[in-house]
Amino acid sequence: MQDNKPPKETTKFLQHSSNQEENAQVLFWYDQLGFNTENSDEIADQITFSAKERLMQQLILDKKRRTFRLWSRITAAAAILLVGFFAWKTNYSPQSTLKDATDAQLAAVKPAKEHAIITLETGEEIDLDQLAINESIQIGEIKIIKNSKGEVSYINSKTGEAQMNTIRVPKASIYSLTLSDGSKVTLNAESKLTYPSAFAGKDRTVKLEGEGYFDVKHTSTDSRFIVETQKQEIEVLGTKFNIKTFQKEENSYTTLASGSVRVKSNVQDNLQILKPGQQARTDNGGKLTVKNADLEKVLGWTNGQFVFDGENNGETFEEISRWYDVDISYQRNSKNIEYVGKIPRNLTLDKLIELMSYAGLEVDANIDHHNRIKLQIK
Structure with missing residues (x-):
């Protein structure tokens, strides 16, 4: 293990009594501390930058100005920064704090549970654990309702108009819901679905971030069911399929379990119709490819x-x-x-x-x- 103690020249350096070779020893020690920027946090980066900048200023000013008052200020600042940095390095390094x-x-860490958070159009968030079965709550003009099946919807209590729902499922959670047309959606951890409390018009459109399994209800009007994601648009009539589209991951996947879906890239002019057991992948460049999928894995x-x-x-x-x-x-x-x-x-x-x-x-x-x-x- 590398010795991180300051060299003996540090004292002379801070007292402005070191020569050029001794100055170089101090800076060499500083550069060899082995600071790991990949695992550091923002405050550590700031300390590192500030400390080194002060040290370099001291060397430059040593050549230009040698007034006692100026050197006293710089010496004190450099000493504080060196001590502060060395204390952080010793006591707050990510590696040293792991137990x-x-x-x-x-x-005590349990598997994911049924849990979700609803976001109102005002941006206010409501934890659905706070809402019991067959209970409703009033938030301003918005009335939130959870029916006997655990399905959640909300309306404008003054106008009766349907509202846009946003359901967010945090990590260590999972959530299933039924849309107003009878379609069922199961959301995996760290996922979000935006959908209307009641579908109006020809198309039934929802937006997904994360991962969701859809069991889409066929309607008498044959209206299109459309799922919009960051990289894809998926259009169905009646089918079961899985979509995986996490922002942190390079690719988005649509995998068909039964029925038929049409997948379109949001970037390139490319469209594919999937058969059961096939998977459409869209990469960051918008390229859309289709291959057979391992449904058991997906x-x-x-x-x-x-x-x-x-x-x-x-x-x-x-x-x-x-x-x-x-x-x-x-x-x-x-x-x-x-x-x-x-x-x-x-x-x-x-x-x-x-x-x-x-x-x-x-x-x-x-x-x-x-x-x-x-x-x-x-």
Whole structure:
């Protein structure tokens, strides 16, 4: 391990009694501290920049101005910044604050539960856990209702007009809802759906961010059901399909379980009609491609399973991260990338880690100074 103690020349440097060679020793020590910008936070970056800027100013001013008062100010500022930075480096480095997570801490992390937050047109958010079955609440002119099936809608109590609903499902959560036309949508963790409390006009249009499984109701008017995402537009009549479109991920996927859908890229003039078992992928450039899909892998989350297929296990690790709201990093190797198997989603985190260990996946569980759990899969 590198010795991070300041060199003996630092004292002379701050007292303005060092020569050029000794100045160089101090700056060399500073540059070799091994500061990790990838894992640092904003305040650490600011301290680093400010400290180095002050040190460089001291060297420049040493050549131009040697007044005692000016050097006293710079010396004090440089000393404070050096001490402050060294204290941060010693006490607040992300690596130094990580501790082993206990079994009790891991067991306390439960799998995702039925939970969502509704956003009004005013921007106000309402936690749906606060709303009981067959109960309604009044927020200004908006009346929010949860019926006997747990379905939520809201209307303008003065005009009776339908309102635009936005349902947000946070991490470690899942939520199912039925739209006004009878179509059913299950939203995965860290997902959001915007939809009207009642469909009007020819088209039934909703907007999705994240991941959702749709079971679209066929209507007597044969109106089009349209799902808009950042990269795709999906048009259906009556079908079951899955859409995965997380903003942090490069690709958006539409996978057809039954029926027929038409997928269009929002960037390129490209349109594909899917058959059951096919998947349309759109990348950041808008390129749309179609291939056969592993439905068991794609729909595993709707069936209560984490599915490792030996090809896209990195995506499964991301699913685990969202499902339990923990941070996960992994080293790509043959054990964790090529593992094939299934693990139930209804486990507490300690049991999940135990099963992953049985499967040959080595997992280190730590907790940081914010009490946030971090898993490293080796």
